[in-house]
Amino acid sequence: MHDFTQELAGLAAQSLARTRHVVDGPQGPVLEVDGQACLSFCSNDYLGLANHPELVAACVSAAAQYGVGAAASALISGHASAHERLEQELAAFTGLPRALCFSSGYMANLGIIGALVGAGDTVFLDRLSHASLIDGARLAGAEFRVFPHNDTARLEQVLARCKSRRKLVITDAVFSMDGDLAPLPELAALCERHGAWLLVDDAHGFGVLGPQGRGSLAHAGLCASRSPHVLYMGTLGKAAGAAGAFVAGHAALLEWIMQRARTYMFTTAHPPMLAAAASAALGVIARDEWRRERLRELARLLRQGLDGLPWRLLPSVTAIQPLLVGDNAAARALAQRLRQLGIWAPAICPPTVPRGTARLRISLSALHTPAHVEQLLAALRHAAGAPS
Numbered sequence: 001m002h003d004f005t006q007e008l009a010g011l012a013a014q015s016l017a018r019t020r021h022v023v024d025g026p027q028g029p030v031l032e033v034d035g036q037a038c039l040s041f042c043s044n045d046y047l048g049l050a051n052h053p054e055l056v057a058a059c060v061s062a063a064a065q066y067g068v069g070a071a072a073s074a075l076i077s078g079h080a081s082a083h084e085r086l087e088q089e090l091a092a093f094t095g096l097p098r099a100l101c102f103s104s105g106y107m108a109n110l111g112i113i114g115a116l117v118g119a120g121d122t123v124f125l126d127r128l129s130h131a132s133l134i135d136g137a138r139l140a141g142a143e144f145r146v147f148p149h150n151d152t153a154r155l156e157q158v159l160a161r162c163k164s165r166r167k168l169v170i171t172d173a174v175f176s177m178d179g180d181l182a183p184l185p186e187l188a189a190l191c192e193r194h195g196a197w198l199l200v201d202d203a204h205g206f207g208v209l210g211p212q213g214r215g216s217l218a219h220a221g222l223c224a225s226r227s228p229h230v231l232y233m234g235t236l237g238k239a240a241g242a243a244g245a246f247v248a249g250h251a252a253l254l255e256w257i258m259q260r261a262r263t264y265m266f267t268t269a270h271p272p273m274l275a276a277a278a279s280a281a282l283g284v285i286a287r288d289e290w291r292r293e294r295l296r297e298l299a300r301l302l303r304q305g306l307d308g309l310p311w312r313l314l315p316s317v318t319a320i321q322p323l324l325v326g327d328n329a330a331a332r333a334l335a336q337r338l339r340q341l342g343i344w345a346p347a348i349c350p351p352t353v354p355r356g357t358a359r360l361r362i363s364l365s366a367l368h369t370p371a372h373v374e375q376l377l378a379a380l381r382h383a384a385g386a387p388s
């Protein structure tokens, strides 16, 4: 029998072994971690909704109404009225004809890609695409081509040469480790010209970008309902503060995905209480413009405050504000120094990001205050040996 002890020792020797920290109490900017209060800049709860009273109340009341679990897959008896309502609200919110809920974003990407393409088809992926998109493309058995990050000229060349029956272009709308945006209008036009589908993963833009937080397509001024070849995927566990995911697009395409996505069929449906929480989140997302304004204000304060320090932020209009350090050991040491000062911002090193671009992935939340950002800046000044 294979012994994994040695392999684990190998991981540890290369500093690739991960450890978990036990978090207690409600979500928010200040977490209780391993028994100690800690100011967190690592959460994807960008709008601060994961512990919002309206979401909690919707969840509790739905648990009383439906029970806890969905008890079956959606195509058997797991599709509750809470899901039906949420799908209609998501379609209206994104301005697309139809939406379909999945139990997570990872599941959604695996299912959508596998339903759309297979052997003999070609998938084109931005090099910085999320792991779930890469896994989905691999699992689908289609040929797969990676294009350089946001390089639409290169993508056009490979698309023009491709003879496959079905072509699918896949991209994150907001790249998860960089916070930069995909050129969606160019990508949509390119896909239209070359008869390709475009799947946009907006895990980090939904709720954060666009008027009323309607997401990256709206932010780019794209009217997706007029582009039948665009599929929009969003997650409900990040800015929406709940859990689950959805895909929205043209009705026939959505019907096909519902009929064919194996991660929709062969898994227990998303718990109805989480669908109810997500419905409540949509209301808060659309209503509370101040949460998006606060994110922009905090990002501005952070950028200003870094003046004179040895690190710079990558350009980002989102809640993801990566602080470029460069060297792996330096990034890890900086994260560790911050931890000693009671601040949690994760170091992200290759292979997750390109060599020489190790960074702290600082993520902001609408519940952070200017004083929290000042606390982070003071810690960074301290770590840089600068006078605070």
Ligand SMILES: *Cc1c(COP(=O)(O)O)cnc(C)c1O
Binding pocket: 104, 105, 106, 107, 109, 130, 132, 172, 176, 201, 203, 204, 235, 236, 237, 244, 245
């Ligand atoms: C988080 C994330 C996912 C997965 O979503 P979950 O609901 O957490 O499974 C998919 N795509 C991107 C770009 C993500 O950041």
